[in-house]
Amino acid sequence: MRIENIKFGYDKKKNVLDGVSCAFRKGKVTSIIGPNGCGKSTLLGLCTRLYKPFSGAVFLDGRDIAEYGGKEFAKKAASVYQLNEVFSSDITVRALVSYGRTPHKKMFEPLNDRDEKIIDYAIEKTGLKEFENRRAAALSGGERQRVFLATALAQEPEILFLDEPTSFLDIYYQLEIMEIVRAVNREKGVTVVMVLHDINQAVKYGDDILVMKDGRVAASGEAKTTVTSALIKDVFGVDAELVSKENGETLFAASL
Amino acid sequence: MSMSKTLKRKITKTTLIYVACAGLTLFLIVVSIGAGYKKASLGQVITGLFSGGDYVVETLVRVNLPRTLVALFSGAVLAVAGVLFQSVTRNRLADPSIVGVSSSTYTAGLFVSLLFPALVPFSPILAGVFGMAVFLMIFRLSYSHGVKSNRILAIGAAVNAVFMMIIITIAVMQNLSATNVLLSLSGSLAVPKPEIVYSTIALSAVGLIAALFCAGKCNVLALGDKTAQGLGVNVLRMKLILAGISVFLTAVAAVNVGITAFLGLLAPLIAKKLLGDNHYNVIPLSALLGGLFLLSADCLGRAMNTPVTLPVGIITTVIGGIVFIILLARSYKNAD
Numbered sequence: 001m002r003i004e005n006i007k008f009g010y011d012k013k014k015n016v017l018d019g020v021s022c023a024f025r026k027g028k029v030t031s032i033i034g035p036n037g038c039g040k041s042t043l044l045g046l047c048t049r050l051y052k053p054f055s056g057a058v059f060l061d062g063r064d065i066a067e068y069g070g071k072e073f074a075k076k077a078a079s080v081y082q083l084n085e086v087f088s089s090d091i092t093v094r095a096l097v098s099y100g101r102t103p104h105k106k107m108f109e110p111l112n113d114r115d116e117k118i119i120d121y122a123i124e125k126t127g128l129k130e131f132e133n134r135r136a137a138a139l140s141g142g143e144r145q146r147v148f149l150a151t152a153l154a155q156e157p158e159i160l161f162l163d164e165p166t167s168f169l170d171i172y173y174q175l176e177i178m179e180i181v182r183a184v185n186r187e188k189g190v191t192v193v194m195v196l197h198d199i200n201q202a203v204k205y206g207d208d209i210l211v212m213k214d215g216r217v218a219a220s221g222e223a224k225t226t227v228t229s230a231l232i233k234d235v236f237g238v239d240a241e242l243v244s245k246e247n248g249e250t251l252f253a254a255s256l
Numbered sequence: 257m258s259m260s261k262t263l264k265r266k267i268t269k270t271t272l273i274y275v276a277c278a279g280l281t282l283f284l285i286v287v288s289i290g291a292g293y294k295k296a297s298l299g300q301v302i303t304g305l306f307s308g309g310d311y312v313v314e315t316l317v318r319v320n321l322p323r324t325l326v327a328l329f330s331g332a333v334l335a336v337a338g339v340l341f342q343s344v345t346r347n348r349l350a351d352p353s354i355v356g357v358s359s360s361t362y363t364a365g366l367f368v369s370l371l372f373p374a375l376v377p378f379s380p381i382l383a384g385v386f387g388m389a390v391f392l393m394i395f396r397l398s399y400s401h402g403v404k405s406n407r408i409l410a411i412g413a414a415v416n417a418v419f420m421m422i423i424i425t426i427a428v429m430q431n432l433s434a435t436n437v438l439l440s441l442s443g444s445l446a447v448p449k450p451e452i453v454y455s456t457i458a459l460s461a462v463g464l465i466a467a468l469f470c471a472g473k474c475n476v477l478a479l480g481d482k483t484a485q486g487l488g489v490n491v492l493r494m495k496l497i498l499a500g501i502s503v504f505l506t507a508v509a510a511v512n513v514g515i516t517a518f519l520g521l522l523a524p525l526i527a528k529k530l531l532g533d534n535h536y537n538v539i540p541l542s543a544l545l546g547g548l549f550l551l552s553a554d555c556l557g558r559a560m561n562t563p564v565t566l567p568v569g570i571i572t573t574v575i576g577g578i579v580f581i582i583l584l585a586r587s588y589k590n591a592d
Contacts, residue, residue, distance in 0.1 A: 050485060074488030087346045087478040088533035095534075099476055103488040107472060148483065155487070 001047065001159060001191070006056035008046055015054070016042045018215040024159070024208070029185050029192040031206030031223060033199055035236055039215040040195045044163045047193065048079045060159070074103035078152035079161040083168060084144060086136050093139070093147050094132040097122055100154025122153040126180055142173030149177065153184060160184070162194035166201075174198070178205045199240075200251050203227050211235055227252070270537065273530055277544040281328070284551045288324040289316050291558045322453040327554045327568065328547040329460040330509040331519060335546025336467045337505035338520020339527075339538055340498045343474040345405035349583060351520040352506040355394060355412020358515045359419035361387035361503070365511035366426055377451045380459050384507035390415060391503050395496075456512055463505040464543055470498055471535035478533065516569045518576020519546055525583070 001024045009015040016039045024030045032040045045051045047058055049065055058065045060076060068076075078100070086096065100122065101115045111119075123132050126146040131139065136147055145165060152160055162181065166174035182205055185192050196202040202209060202223065209223040213235045219226050232240040232252060240252040290301040304313025338351045352358055364386035368379040375382065394415055398407035473494050476484045485491045509516065523546040524538060531537040550568055553575075557566035 048486060050482060070490050071488040074486060079482070079486040081480070081482045084480055084483065087480070090532040091478070091534070096479065099479060099487060102476060107469070151483070152486070
């Protein structure tokens with residue numbers, strides 16, 4: 001996916017994104033980070049067609065995403081957002097995940113064996129097998145987020161967008177979601193683009209990283225080499241010390 | 257194994273509920289034909305209907321059948337209008353009668369009947385167009401980065417108040433008696449003309465079928481605007497279509513039976529309690545229940561020996577209003 005010189009704002013007065021250009025490599029995981037209000041979630045919303053850019057365009061497989069039909073686009077791109085509430089008290093996990101097949105189905109067309117297999121895969125991959133007949137509304141936040149991830153996987157997307165999918169979750173569920181996303185990326189070659197809050201998670205789980213500040217791209221490139229103490233100081237305004245763990249992993253320890 | 261068993265149980269439960277509703281409806285139709293000024297016993301109506309030749313029953317059918325049909329269809333239509341409206345606003349307590357859609361369509365119907373009496377058979381359509389314009393205004397005012405359902409309800413309540421005043425002003429200027437205004441305002445079935453009966457049935461059927469075609473989309477919308485968009489639904493366009501059908505259905509009922517509040521809340525609520533939130537069930541079952549409610553309210557109104565037949569609207573408003581208050585209180589309790 002390629003983004004070319006996008007300008008966009010929620011009202012005409014102020015541009016939230018002021019000329020953003022970047023690309024997400026096929027088959028890779030890209031993390032997007034940046035301080036609050038930098039436009040990272042807005043950028044994701046433009047990639048998933050929640051918003052239309054004032055100028056510039058987003059290209060998927062060489063075609064402007066504005067030209068895709070609704071279902072046609074949903075077959076290629078799936079998204080998971082940060083807060084998901086189900087306006088249905090009795091829908092089961094499996095039924096909800098099966099809505100991921102919607103873009104592949106005509107109106108009133110029933111699910112076939114292939115659909116059921118894909119739903120099975122999505123449910124197993126997200127560790128929801130034991131929950132599949134439970135009501136989605138009765139699940140905890142972390143479990144429910146996995147249901148929406150499974151729904152997105154059932155879409156069989158080429159590219160998966162995650163908008164702060166872990167922001168409201170405990171650390172255990174955060175890592176769980178990250179591990180699932182990575183596994184799906186490795187197994188199915190799904191391109192992943194995710195907006196994250198946690199710099200260390202962004203670096204750990206991202207092949208590439210896109211760092212944003214004030215509606216522009218501050219830095220981009222390979223995650224491990226792009227993020228430096230100097231960049232963090234510049235973008236977030238905090239001092240970040242690079243700490244090495246015994247197993248060779250490195251972390252940023254931030255302080256004011 | 258256990259899954260197929262629960263599935264089987266679900267299917268039998270579903271069938272049972274539909275059969276029970278349909279049976280109850282048939283029973284009520286017979287009761288409704290027999291109820292009113294001239295009375296006939298249930299048995300007399302049934303034998304009269306099947307064997308014919310009973311003069312009293314024939315008269316009753318002529319007088320009461322149109323009213324019965326209009327009540328059934330108006331109830332069905334109001335209930336489904338509520339279902340769709342709740343899908344648009346993602347709020348179980350939303351109903352076209354609360355946000356001024358009913359009163360605006362009724363106002364339009366009133367204008368048509370006063371100024372262009374020849375157009376009365378088309379008044380559901382004209383009223384629907386007007387109601388849609390009003391709703392679009394409410395929608396536009398409630399829109400900022402997506403539809404804010406609380407804003408729809410608040411702005412709608414104000415719009416509703418304005419139209420109620422307009423209706424009363426028209427009535428005063430036309431020198432309608434207070435009783436007449438009150439009666440028509442609160443929804444009355446009176447004795448409908450044949451062309452009204454035909455147009456109500458035809459327009460209701462069109463609207464109900466359209467609504468059924470949207471059931472799948474309603475299910476996806478229940479997952480949230482962003483998720484629905486991600487699944488390939490054009491959320492804004494779909495919400496406008498759903499609202500359009502809802503307003504049209506409301507208009508069909510409003511021009512016939514006046515403003516029948518809360519039916520759009522009660523029927524979907526009970527339907528969802530009975531068979532769950534899948535709209536492939538919610539829509540047809542709400543339609544059945546809505547018809548049942550309005551018809552029983554009308555029968556009740558006619559059965560009570562008051563000097564004037566108590567209009568359906570009063571009965572549905574009293575019952576619906578009480579349930580609405582209980583629900584509101586409970587939903588606030590849950591939110592705390």
